[in-house]
Amino acid sequence: MLPFYSFPKAHRLCHKKDIEQLFSSGKSFFVFPLLIHYKKVSSAQTKVLISVSKRKIRLATKRNRMKRLIREAFRLYLPDLIKSDKQEAFHIAITYVHDEETTLEQIRSAMLKGIKMLMKEGGNVIPD
Numbered sequence: 001m002l003p004f005y006s007f008p009k010a011h012r013l014c015h016k017k018d019i020e021q022l023f024s025s026g027k028s029f030f031v032f033p034l035l036i037h038y039k040k041v042s043s044a045q046t047k048v049l050i051s052v053s054k055r056k057i058r059l060a061t062k063r064n065r066m067k068r069l070i071r072e073a074f075r076l077y078l079p080d081l082i083k084s085d086k087q088e089a090f091h092i093a094i095t096y097v098h099d100e101e102t103t104l105e106q107i108r109s110a111m112l113k114g115i116k117m118l119m120k121e122g123g124n125v126i127p128d
Helices: 016-025 060-082 104-122
Strands: 027-031 034-041 047-052 089-096
Touching: 016 034, 016 047, 016 089, 027 104, 034 104, 047 060, 060 089, 060 104, 089 104
Parallel strands: 047 089
Antiparallel strands: 027 034, 034 089
């Protein structure tokens, strides 16, 4: 059976309380050009927040494009992250920290490294 590649609203981190808990008590790591904050949660689904700073990328159209690219890269690797039933869910914040735009391939490779690090934290490993 093929994995379900979608990114519904249920997978987006929206609640202010959850976001505050993520940044106050979560862990983080850096995979250029992404800074990834994460926290294990007991909720049913992995949720993600994507952020591109206005200070780093001034034009809104370019910021929105970078968010779309990050969302696309995450969407492609989401089935690997939620594949295992025994794994706990995560709240994840992905922040783009580079000053210039990058390509989808660069973001996908960084996202793959980040997802592998999250899987190690959750006790599962993505096959290469």
